[in-house]
Amino acid sequence: MSTNLVNIGNVACGQGKPLVWxxxxxxxxxxxxxxxxxxxxxxxAGRLNVPLIFKASFDKANRTSGKSFRGPGLQExxxxxxxxxxxxxxxxxxxxxECWHAEPAGQACDLLQIPAFLARQxxxxxxxxxxxxxxxxxxxxxxxxxxxxxxVSKMAEVGNxxxxxxxxxxxxxxxxxVNDMRAIPMMQEFGCPVIFDATHSVQKPxxxxxxxxxxxxxxxxxxxxxxxxxxxxxxxxxxxxPDEALSDGPNMxxxxxxxxxxxxxxxxxEALAEPVVAKSANVxxxxxxxxxxxxGTHHPSSRxxx
Numbered sequence: 001m002s003t004n005l006v007n008i009g010n011v012a013c014g015q016g017k018p019l020v021w022x023x024x025x026x027x028x029x030x031x032x033x034x035x036x037x038x039x040x041x042x043x044x045a046g047r048l049n050v051p052l053i054f055k056a057s058f059d060k061a062n063r064t065s066g067k068s069f070r071g072p073g074l075q076e077x078x079x080x081x082x083x084x085x086x087x088x089x090x091x092x093x094x095x096x097x098e099c100w101h102a103e104p105a106g107q108a109c110d111l112l113q114i115p116a117f118l119a120r121q122x123x124x125x126x127x128x129x130x131x132x133x134x135x136x137x138x139x140x141x142x143x144x145x146x147x148x149x150x151x152v153s154k155m156a157e158v159g160n161x162x163x164x165x166x167x168x169x170x171x172x173x174x175x176x177x178v179n180d181m182r183a184i185p186m187m188q189e190f191g192c193p194v195i196f197d198a199t200h201s202v203q204k205p206x207x208x209x210x211x212x213x214x215x216x217x218x219x220x221x222x223x224x225x226x227x228x229x230x231x232x233x234x235x236x237x238x239x240x241x242p243d244e245a246l247s248d249g250p251n252m253x254x255x256x257x258x259x260x261x262x263x264x265x266x267x268x269x270e271a272l273a274e275p276v277v278a279k280s281a282n283v284x285x286x287x288x289x290x291x292x293x294x295x296g297t298h299h300p301s302s303r304x305x306x
Contacts, residue, residue, distance in 0.1 A: 004191045006162045008134050009091025009110035011051040013164060013232055014193040019269055020233030021045070021262060022093060022136075022195060024055040026248040027071045031080045035087060037240065037255065042088040044259055050266070053111060054090040055235070056081065060247050061097040062117055069246040074101060078108040085110070093136065099127040106131030116140045116168055116200070122154055129160035138166040138197065145183035152190045165190070166235060167226070168197035175204050179222060181229045188230070196226035197235040199251045214250035216242065220261050227265045228272060234265065 005014035013020045023041055028034045038054050045052035058077020060070045071077055081092045091110035096102055097118065105112055112128045114121075116138035128135050137151050148165050155163045165187045169177030179201050187194045201222050202215045223234050239245045242252040253261070 004161060004163075004193070006134050006164050006193055008053055008093075008164075009085075010089075011053055011091055013051075013195075015188075015232070017232070018051055019227065019231075019265065020193075020195070021050055021052045022055050022233060022235040023052060023238055023258065025239050025245065026199075026237045026252060027057045027060050027069070027246060028077050028080050029069075029071075029246050031072075031076075031083070034080050035083060037238070038084040038088050038090060040240075040255055041238075041258075042090050044262075045090070048259060048262055048266070050262060052090060054081075054084050054088070054092045055094065055113075055237070056084075056092075057095055057247075059097065062115065071247075074104065078104060082108045096124070096128060099123050102127040102131050106133045110134070111136055111164070114138065116166075119143060119148075119151060125151060125154050126158045129155045129158040132160065132162075134162040134164065135160065136164040136166055136195065138168050138200075139183065139187070141169060141171045141177060143170075145180070145186040148187050149190055152192060163192050164195055164233075165192045166195040166197050167201075167231075168235075169201040169203070177201055177203060177205075179225075181225060184226060184229045184231050188232075193232035195233040195235050196223065196231040198223040198226065199235060199237040199248070199253075203248070203251050212248065212250070214248070216250055216253060219251070219253050220264070223261060223265060224268055227268045230272075236261075 005012055011020055025037055034056055058071050058074055081094055085092045093111035093113055094109055095113040095115050096105050111134045114125055114137040118124055119137055119140040139148055167183045169179050172178040184194050198219045202218045203212055204214055205212050237252045238255045238258050239252045240255045242249045242254055245252055
């Protein structure tokens with residue numbers, strides 16, 4: 001199980017802490033739309049009483065086609081993320097792709113994300129680590145869970161133990177990803193909280209020729225499975241109109257569908273929580289329903305009900 005708590009703004013992530021949600025649009029499509037989505041997510045997090053970190057990318061550097069929309073770029077994108085943080089109070093995160101991105105992004109964001117394609121890039125990982133900010137490294141689609149111990153070592157070499165690891169699927173043939181849920185407890189054994197990326201796990205890279213495809217309908221199934229396996233948080237990209245989104249629309253769920261999924265995952269987590277077994281000498285365990293029961297009482301089924 002994960003043992004090292006990672007503090008991301010006002011959110012604590014790790015063993016014994018509430019399930020963390022990292023949510024937002026894939027990319028900053030516009031300043032105003034991004035702020036509006038962030039405000040909706042902040043209000044939802046307040047209603048559901050869940051810790052939420054806002055995510056959006058300033059540059060999608062690994063698009064299938066060079067003609068695809070990439071985002072506003074570093075300078076304008078960080079201005080938008082800083083506005084989100086100031087106006088909503090949510091911690092914010094974004095992904096970086098170059099070593100020189102680390103310092104300015106670290107000033108504007110509470111959590112820096114290393115994309116899965118770059119999970120082995122030592123210089124990038126350590127540049128991010130040197131900012132002193134918490135870092136989220138996504139396991140590469142080509143990497144085994146146990147390979148991520150090397151990422152942990154690279155971060156330790158620069159004195160940063162505020163590390164989160166993310167499972168986001170493994171390449172299975174061409175254009176398909178599958179999830180080995182063993183990755184969650186395996187990576188937690190490195191002492192890091194583990195996030196499950198339910199969005200990119202359903203991606204079909206280059207599935208539409210010049211852009212990626214995905215199976216949005218599978219997002220809830222995988223998210224619930226990951227919660228059942230004990231993940232410390234869930235990463236979900238969301239958009240008010242996913243079919244019109246400028247990046248990763250087929251993977252994103254509608255903003256209006258997110259509250260029900262979160263509520264379901266919270267019920268799952270509560271149901272799977274370690275039971276508290278009474279230690280009183282006058283209490284025994286009822287074998288019929290595995291609930292502590294005072295000695296001398298009867299099973300409910302033996303009583304008359306109306």
